[in-house]
Amino acid sequence: MSDVATRPNYDLRDEIKAYWSERAATFDLSPGHEIFSEEERAAWHRLILRHLGEGAGRSALDLASGTGVVSHLLDDLGFRVAGMDWSEPMLERARQKAKSRGRDISFRMGDAENTMEPDDHYDVVVNRHLVWTLVDPAAAFREWLRVLKPGGRVLIVDGDFVNATRLERFFSSLSVWGQRVGLLRPDAPSQPREMLETHRSILARVHFSQGARAEAVVGLLRAAGFADITVDTDLGEIHRMQAKNWNLFKGLARRSQHRFAIRASKPVA
Structure with a gap:
């Protein structure tokens, strides 16, 4: 880990920002981050339509937008x-991608826990793989409620990346063994050991250090004031499409994880 983490006033949020800024260069090379087939894109579209319906010009805020993968799905x-992210390298890539594809998507610097956006402004708030990294999810959920219009919806796509199921551990061990002996294609891209250690260090100190379980997220959403909360664990179609980019056992391990989509609404006063 860089010695910058020992500087005064350098806190966990700064470490998270620095980590994802460093990951930006290779972010789109990873299945599960970028989308590598039209079949997977269509599967994501169906998930979004199931919970949010057609866009029809409605306003959407994509939090922790990274290189803009989910922003493009919403634009579709x-x-x-x-799109909002607090990593400038991520935002640079998101803007370049939107420009190259001719998309009218705005990307701005901002903190998902304190967006500085106006009250009652967005029809939907969406994020993918953000909640497990939050330092204060209760505050974040109150913030998302604030910026949503009455009747607006939040869609969270996330998972428990700490507590591996027995099946996941089994398939992961087979994947590691197969890569080590050269029988299976390696994960791409592989992270340097230093980055893996930084990831583990951050994960040990965020709110969901013991794993982001759907029921815990629902409890915090309800406490923040959200209503009409639905948990959707039927993400198999997306995972099957992603698995085509991994070796067999890596794909089976991914499908064995506790992953979910949660939709919730801001009550109409």
């Missing part, structure tokens, strides 16, 4: 999209 479906 007719939403008016703003």
